Amino acid sequence: MxxxxxxxxxxxxxxMMVPGLVYLVVNNYIPLAGxxxxxxxxxxxxxxxxxxxxxxxxxxxxxxxxxAWMLFxxxxxxxxVFLVLNIxxxxxxxxxxxxxxxxxxxxxxxxxxxxxxxxxxxxxxxxVYAMFGQSNGMVNNSILKPLGVEGISWYxxxxxxxxxxxxxxxxxxxxxxxxxxxxxxxxxxxxxxxxAAVDGAGVWKRIVSITLPLLKPTVITLTLMSIGRMFYSDFxxxxxxxxxxxxxxxxxxxxxxxxxxxxxxxxxxxRAAAAGFLQSVLGFVTVLAANMFxxxxxxxxxxx
Amino acid sequence: xxxxxxxxxxxxxxxxxxLPAAVCGSGAKAAEAEKIVxxxxxxxxxxxxxxMVQEAINQITEExxxxxxxLLCIDFASWSDQLNLLLTDGSVDLFNCCFMSxxxxxxxxxxxxxxxxxxxxxxxxxxxxxxxxxxxxxxxGNIYGVPKVDAYSNRPCVVMDAEICDxxxxxxxxxxxxxxxxxxxxxxxxxxxxLAIFPTGTNGDFLGPIGFDPLGTAGNxxxxxxxxxxxxxxxxxxxxxxxxxxxxxxxxxxxKEGLFVNDPMNSQDGAVAYVSNRQAFCYLGGGxxxxxxxxxxxxxxxxxxxxxxxxxxxxxxxxxxxxxMWCIPALSExxxxxxxxxxxxYVNADLANLVCSGIEGVHYVKNEDGTIDFAEGLDAFNxxxxxxxxxxxxNITITMPWxxxxxxxxxxxxxxxxxxxxxxxxGFTFNPANVTDEIAACTNVVSQYYNTIVLGxxxxxxxxxxxxxxxxxxxxxxxxxxxxxxxxxxxxxK
Numbered sequence: 109m110x111x112x113x114x115x116x117x118x119x120x121x122x123x124m125m126v127p128g129l130v131y132l133v134v135n136n137y138i139p140l141a142g143x144x145x146x147x148x149x150x151x152x153x154x155x156x157x158x159x160x161x162x163x164x165x166x167x168x169x170x171x172x173x174x175x176a177w178m179l180f181x182x183x184x185x186x187x188x189v190f191l192v193l194n195i196x197x198x199x200x201x202x203x204x205x206x207x208x209x210x211x212x213x214x215x216x217x218x219x220x221x222x223x224x225x226x227x228x229x230x231x232x233x234x235x236v237y238a239m240f241g242q243s244n245g246m247v248n249n250s251i252l253k254p255l256g257v258e259g260i261s262w263y264x265x266x267x268x269x270x271x272x273x274x275x276x277x278x279x280x281x282x283x284x285x286x287x288x289x290x291x292x293x294x295x296x297x298x299x300x301x302x303x304a305a306v307d308g309a310g311v312w313k314r315i316v317s318i319t320l321p322l323l324k325p326t327v328i329t330l331t332l333m334s335i336g337r338m339f340y341s342d343f344x345x346x347x348x349x350x351x352x353x354x355x356x357x358x359x360x361x362x363x364x365x366x367x368x369x370x371x372x373x374x375x376x377x378x379r380a381a382a383a384g385f386l387q388s389v390l391g392f393v394t395v396l397a398a399n400m401f402x403x404x405x406x407x408x409x410x411x412x
Numbered sequence: 413x414x415x416x417x418x419x420x421x422x423x424x425x426x427x428x429x430x431l432p433a434a435v436c437g438s439g440a441k442a443a444e445a446e447k448i449v450x451x452x453x454x455x456x457x458x459x460x461x462x463x464m465v466q467e468a469i470n471q472i473t474e475e476x477x478x479x480x481x482x483l484l485c486i487d488f489a490s491w492s493d494q495l496n497l498l499l500t501d502g503s504v505d506l507f508n509c510c511f512m513s514x515x516x517x518x519x520x521x522x523x524x525x526x527x528x529x530x531x532x533x534x535x536x537x538x539x540x541x542x543x544x545x546x547x548x549x550x551x552x553g554n555i556y557g558v559p560k561v562d563a564y565s566n567r568p569c570v571v572m573d574a575e576i577c578d579x580x581x582x583x584x585x586x587x588x589x590x591x592x593x594x595x596x597x598x599x600x601x602x603x604x605x606x607l608a609i610f611p612t613g614t615n616g617d618f619l620g621p622i623g624f625d626p627l628g629t630a631g632n633x634x635x636x637x638x639x640x641x642x643x644x645x646x647x648x649x650x651x652x653x654x655x656x657x658x659x660x661x662x663x664x665x666x667x668k669e670g671l672f673v674n675d676p677m678n679s680q681d682g683a684v685a686y687v688s689n690r691q692a693f694c695y696l697g698g699g700x701x702x703x704x705x706x707x708x709x710x711x712x713x714x715x716x717x718x719x720x721x722x723x724x725x726x727x728x729x730x731x732x733x734x735x736x737m738w739c740i741p742a743l744s745e746x747x748x749x750x751x752x753x754x755x756x757x758y759v760n761a762d763l764a765n766l767v768c769s770g771i772e773g774v775h776y777v778k779n780e781d782g783t784i785d786f787a788e789g790l791d792a793f794n795x796x797x798x799x800x801x802x803x804x805x806x807n808i809t810i811t812m813p814w815x816x817x818x819x820x821x822x823x824x825x826x827x828x829x830x831x832x833x834x835x836x837x838x839g840f841t842f843n844p845a846n847v848t849d850e851i852a853a854c855t856n857v858v859s860q861y862y863n864t865i866v867l868g869x870x871x872x873x874x875x876x877x878x879x880x881x882x883x884x885x886x887x888x889x890x891x892x893x894x895x896x897x898x899x900x901x902x903x904x905x906k
Contacts (some may be wrong), residue, residue, distance in 0.1 A: 152499060152523040153742045172853035174885045243674045265676050319801050353677050355869065357860040372851030374844075375496055375513035377521070379467065379852070404886050 146385035148379040159378075166382035169370060170363070180339075183362040186273065186346075187338050193278050194334075197328055198285030201332045203315055205286065206293045218290075221283030229344025236276060236337075236349055266359035269350060273360070275340070276349055293319060328402060328409040336395040339363060339387040363387060445470075445480040446749040448505035451495060452483045453804055459485050461796030468771055472763050477752040499523045502743025506750035508804060509557060510736040514630060519551045520845045524739040526554040530751040537759035541807065544729030545829075547839035548733040552825045557737030558754065561807040563700035563825035564733045565726035571706045572694040573687060574716035576600060576607075584702070590662045591623060597671050600693050608673040609693045610666060611686035617696045618663055618866055621722050622655040623836040625729040627895050628842030632862050633855050635883075636892035638837055640727050644740035645836055645903055647896040649888060660876070664868030676867055688713035699826040700726060724753055728832040730840055738806055757806045768802035768811045770795070782819040831848070836878030840902045847894045850887030857882045 115122070141156070146161040146166055170176060201221065208214045224232075239246045240262035248259035262268060296319070304314050341362035350360045367383040395411075403410035452459065459465070466483050473479045476588055484504065486494045492512045498504045499518075509515050509524075518524045527549075531539060539546060541561055549557035570593055577584065580603055582596055597609040625638040627647065634650045650656055666672060675691060683695035699705030702719030710717050740750045756763055769776050769784060775797045776784040786792075792799055802808040813821035861879040865872055 150521060152521055154522065169852040172849050173856065173882070175882075222632055241675055250513050261869070263675070264864065318765035352679070352859070354860045354862060355677070355864045357856075359862075360854075373513060373633070374517050374848065374851070375521075375853065376517070376848065379848070384780060 115309055129274060142381070143385055144380055145381035147382075148378055150381075160377070167386060168376045169379055170366070170383060170386065175358075175361075178358065179361060179363050179366050182359070183339055183341050183364075186270070186277075186341065186362070187334075189270075190277055190281075191331065191334055193274065194259060194281060194285055195331065197278055197282040198289050199320075199323060199327065201286035202289035202293055203319055205290050206319070207311065218287065221286065223283070224280045225284040227280070229342070229348045232276060232280065233348040233351060234342075236272070237351065242273065263351065263353045264355040266356045269356050269359040273345060273349065277345055280345075288330070289323065289326065292323060296322050325409045328406070329411065332398055332402065332411050335398045336391045338394050339390045341365070343368065428810055445474045445478050446746055447480040448744075448746045448749050448753060449482045449484050449503060450506045450644045450750075450753070451486050451491075451504055451508075452497070453488055453491055453508070453510075453801070455488045455798065455801065459483075459582065459797055461770070464774070465766060465797055468766055469763065471764070473756060476760075477749075477756055479753045481753060499741050499743070502741055504741055505744040505746045506738065506740055506754055508560075508736055510740045510804075514628065514844075515549070515734065515737050515739065516551055516570075516628060516841060516843055518739065518845070519556045524556050525742045525744070526556055527558065527740060527751070528555050530740070530747060531555060531558075531640070534748060534751040535755045541758045541884050544839070545733050548730045548841065549737055550839070551841050552699060552843055554613060557734065558806070559733050559737050560736045560738065560803075560805070561758065561809050561826075562614040562733075562736070562803070563704075563828045565698045565700045565728040565828055566620075566698045566732040567700060567702065567726045568617065568623075568696065568698050568722040569702035569705050570694050570696050570720050570722055571687070571702075571709060572596075572718045572720070573690070574706075574718045576604065576693060576853050577718050579603070584718040587722070588657075588724060589722055593722065594662065594666070597666065597693075598669075601669075601671060604693070607693055608686070608691060609671040609694050611673055611683040612676045612694040617698055618659055619656075620696065620698050622650065622659060623723060623725065623727060624650050625727070625837050626650075626656075626731055627837060627840070627867055627899070628731065628844070629851070629891075630731070633858050635851060635888050636895045638835060640725070640729075640833070640835055643836055645899055647879075647892050647899060649883075649892060651883065657876075660865060660868070660872060664872055665865050667868045671672055671866060672867065676894070677863060677869065682761075684709055684713065687717075688715060696722070700825070700832070726828065726832045727835060728829070728838060729835040733838075734841075736804075754806065759810075761805075761810045764805065765811045767805045768808050769799065769814070770797035775799070778812065779815055783815040783817060783821075785815045802904050812881075815904045837899060837902075839906075840899055842895055842898060844891075844894075847887070847891045853886035854883055854891065856887050857886050863882050866880060881891060 136213055145156060145159075146150060147161055147163060148156075149162045149165075150156070151159045154160075170179070193217045195247075205214060206218060208217065227235075237245070242259060242261050242263065245259075245262070247262070260268075262272075300318050301314055304318060309317065341364045343364050346360050346362045347368065350356045353360075363383060363386075365378065371380055401409050417765065452462075462485060463481055469481050469483075473481055488511070495504070495507060495512060498507075506727065509518065512518075515524070527535070531546075535558075538558055545559055545564065546555065549808070551557075553613045565778070570587065572582070572584070576582075577591065580599055582599065587593055587596060600607065600610060619632065619634065623640045624634070625640055626634050627637050629635045629637075636647045636664050637650045637654060639648060639655065640648075667676075673686060683692075683697075686692035687695055697705055699708075699719070702721045706717040706719030738754055740754075744750060757767065765772075772778065773787065775787055775790065775795055776799075777787050778784055786795065799814065802811060809822040809825055811822070813819065822868055857879070861875060861882070864870055865875050865879060
């Protein structure tokens, strides 16, 4: 009885929830049935359910070259670096932004740091090219030349690209990430800061003792969420930005670009599904592991 | 995974949009005409007067073969994606399998129907038109694709800026190979140091002069082929031939002499764009006749072009014949009507003229000599029916050629086929199903090394060694073995 009453009372809210739920089911749950394609040889005439099973055969192409480990090393390596760097940069910028007293300056800087995030990687690839192009690039012409150093053929030397790609990625995403942290910081209880100031805590002391500890749950949540994407890579960053240069592939090949290059010609649904399946399963396992770790150390902040 | 499904959902939406159109279209027409959907590719111009042309097509086809045709316009850029989706639910009935995955992959995934019976019943005109060339659509014993009527042979050639040639007294007929071309390149570079000679390494067809049959693997991904000069059925690793090394010598020297554009690795534009922007002097390409290869690009470039041959033989291979294949989706419910219409496209000159050039008096007017010209006030850019898309359709050779081509223009295409040197593997099609993993891996290796080696950006000798080694590791030998086995079986059957 009481239940019925409660349902009735919240009925409008339930109704408002329906479109979202439908979206979730249609877009995120029904497609799960398609995961079977990873283990099937897709036949157009037989459809998804009727196509024959082939076991793990679709996964083999990922491990065919002797550089297979390189795919995983690159994908995970870059993601780990991005993860750590993004947190440090974003938190630092968010805290700095919080310390800006002039409202005008704060608004301008918020806008300016967001600009890179709004650019597409195709545009960014040409900005990068304008900097590192061999004959007309800024670095070779305006920095190295005046210093008397001979220009470097950037697009043929893979050793520089881990640094370049990391810089590009950080530059593009730090603005957006820091806005998230900044939004959290301005929600903190001001009285804590005032009390600390009365007790004689300086700016640095307040950051270390109040802001950072309060920020920890947000950092952990966002980190856990990005760990789920550990085995994915931003196709734009690794394919467009190095301009698909063959010489750089040792440093720029990730699972996504390898799959794209290998299957572009063949329209092979089963193998593409297999690659996606592997990425999401590995990502899922990593999230579970990371969450387990967090739960053990700081059970309050675990996702589940 | 999820992305795949969104695509399929997209296909559902597309079909959803098509259905009402289908209902409206068929209402007024004769009830007995069977309706088929045929996708048409849009490139530079939108087909603004599509409905008008479609109506004219139906006037011919409804009466003659009882088929009503709906043209489905798809933009070039999304052609392959859209069609792959449309194939999943049979909402198209006949399509040109160009700029998509190789026909063999659609055979393998069961996306297209075997055509033998349909050809026997409704395709006699096609059989007559194509003769032996029909065999290049045979996969695993059955015909799955029908090649268009075309000049099938291919000769590596160079297409050059005619103004500069005239200025420096360069005669296109004097160029016959890479040595002659190098000489010309030096001459042009001296007179026009600001100009690059060759656009890019990524788009140039440097492999052409080697003269090989790629046996079904496309682009730079030559995983085993026949050296045509040897005229035998021995599949070799083209990247390990002397001919390939010889080609590298030329391109590497050109690079050292500064004959390529700056930063060729990063140039993303097509080779032709460099010439039309007057940044480069020439580009390498192919065609059955160098002069024609130059001619077809003149309009695109808005400048005069000369073409010269870079090898003295015109080879025809299965791949050069099967560049554009017409196929019928396995899920189509109107396969017979589709075949009837396809057959009509091969033999009915009125219909061919209509699809290739538009409507007489609206889009074109006849000249006295049997050629056609744009109707008054129209040109290649403002016409409502794209004029340069004739080669998209199965048989342009029975249409009236556009002036200033001679009236017998297309006859010269047909004639060139008789003069062509056929590859010993002509008619053989490779089924890659057993070595798909190896092909995916080797494709990645080629994309890593090929351009660097061709342009000599690093130590070519050691890179070439690495390249070959990694191809072995990636399984190129398995691909070659598979090709040889299939080829031997094919030859034995023949």
